[in-house]
Amino acid sequence: MDGMPEHEQDDHEREFDLRWADDAEHKEPSARARMLAARWKENPPEPQPFRADPDHVASRGRSSWVSTTVILGSVAAVIVLLGYINFRAPY
Structure with missing residues (x-):
């Protein structure tokens, strides 16, 4: 080799490979991205609303009032x- 111990040479080659891969102009999509793209090409997903539907929010709103009441109570x-314990305690 060129005078470097084997483990240092492996580290240097690995660092070079990582820099080369990071600097690549074209990056291949992940396996999951390729799978979803293929699935959606045949059967595109239904559009999803940004916010939850109002029925779900209303039911959750009532339960939050119940929890708030229980906590404050x-x-x-x-x-x-x-206060009762402090009032009955002898001074």
Whole structure:
């Protein structure tokens, strides 16, 4: 070889290969991208809305109010309980 230990030469060649691949003008798409392109060419996907449909949002909105009420009720109960304990504690 050219005086370099074998593992250093392998590292140098690997670094050269990585730089060469990164600088390539044309990059081949991944296997998944090729698979989806082939599938969509035969059977294109249906357009999807950007936002969720209003029915789904409305049902989720009600449950968020229920959770908020439960949390605020729990916090109020803890405050009342701590106040009661503090009121009954001898000084």
